[in-house]
Amino acid sequence: xxxxxxxRDTIIEGAIKRFIHYGINKTTMNxxxxxxxxxxxxxxxxxxxxxSLVLGVIDKIFxxxxxxxxxxxxxxILLGDKLLSFIEIGHRFFQKYYMLHLSGGSPDSSLNSxxxxxxxxxxxxxxxxxxxxxxxxxxxxxxxxETDAEKTADLYLDSLAGISSLCILHGNKELFxxxxxxxxxxxxxxxxxxxxxxxxK
Numbered sequence: 407x408x409x410x411x412x413x414r415d416t417i418i419e420g421a422i423k424r425f426i427h428y429g430i431n432k433t434t435m436n437x438x439x440x441x442x443x444x445x446x447x448x449x450x451x452x453x454x455x456x457x458s459l460v461l462g463v464i465d466k467i468f469x470x471x472x473x474x475x476x477x478x479x480x481x482x483i484l485l486g487d488k489l490l491s492f493i494e495i496g497h498r499f500f501q502k503y504y505m506l507h508l509s510g511g512s513p514d515s516s517l518n519s520x521x522x523x524x525x526x527x528x529x530x531x532x533x534x535x536x537x538x539x540x541x542x543x544x545x546x547x548x549x550x551x552e553t554d555a556e557k558t559a560d561l562y563l564d565s566l567a568g569i570s571s572l573c574i575l576h577g578n579k580e581l582f583x584x585x586x587x588x589x590x591x592x593x594x595x596x597x598x599x600x601x602x603x604x605x606x607k
Contacts, residue, residue: 413448413452414452414462415466416442417438417442417444417449417452417453417459417462418459418462418463418466419466420438420441420442421433421438421459421460421462421463422463422466422467422503423441424437424438424441425463425505425506426502426503426504426505426506427505428505429505429506430460430505430506434456435449435450435453435455435456435459438459457519457521457522460522461521461522461525463506464522464525464526464529465525467499467503467506468529468532470499471495471496471499472532472533472536474495475491475492475495475536476536478491478492478495479540484549485540485541485543485544485549485550485603486599486600486603488540489540489562489599489602489603490596490599490600493566493592493595493596493599494592496566496595497588497591497592497595500570500573500588500591501588504574504582504583505582530563533563534556534559534560534563535556535559537559537562537563538555538556538558538559538560539555540559541553541555541558541559541562541606542555544606549607550603550606550607551606551607553606558606562599562602565598565602566595566598566599569591569594569595569598570591570595572591573587573588573591
């Protein structure tokens with residue numbers, strides 16, 4: 407069982423490397439099998455089709471993301487500081503996985519599987535609920551004024567996503583944005599977060 411999990415993780419890591427470099431749409435299962443020097447039957451044993459592999463990739467990326475922000479959440483006290491830390495983490499993930507276009511509402515515009523869309527939306531919902539918990543905690547502590555924590559989290563995350571989408575638009579979805587564009591995106595998200603928290607006090 408442990409060996410099976412290890413093999414599955416190795417395939418996911420290999421898929422992520424190729425997806426990052428070429429994008430999901432331009433990557434085939436055969437190429438992933440060749441990269442990892444595994445037989446196609448072996449690859450299809452763990453992932454029957456490309457959609458199931460993309461699901462595995464999404465799970466891995468979001469699992470790593472949530473692990474990091476939950477760790478940061480326990481070590482930082484103030485809401486504003488927490489949000490800034492999460493923006494930094496999100497920014498690193500955005501840069502690393504840019505070619506997957508995970509912030510655009512689906513993993514790739516060419517992959518229109520309802521299962522993929524549904525799974526991706528579940529991850530977004532989990533992130534919203536996590537942030538709603540942060541806002542509610544800050545309300546309970548008297549750090550910010552009474553407000554609807556869930557609606558506030560929704561508005562906050564949508565605002566950050568809007569800035570990310572502009573970066574993707576700037577990069578034309580095919581070209582990798584420049585360091586200057588990534589830096590500008592990060593600065594806008596940080597400024598937005600500071601203004602947002604200030605307005606809640």
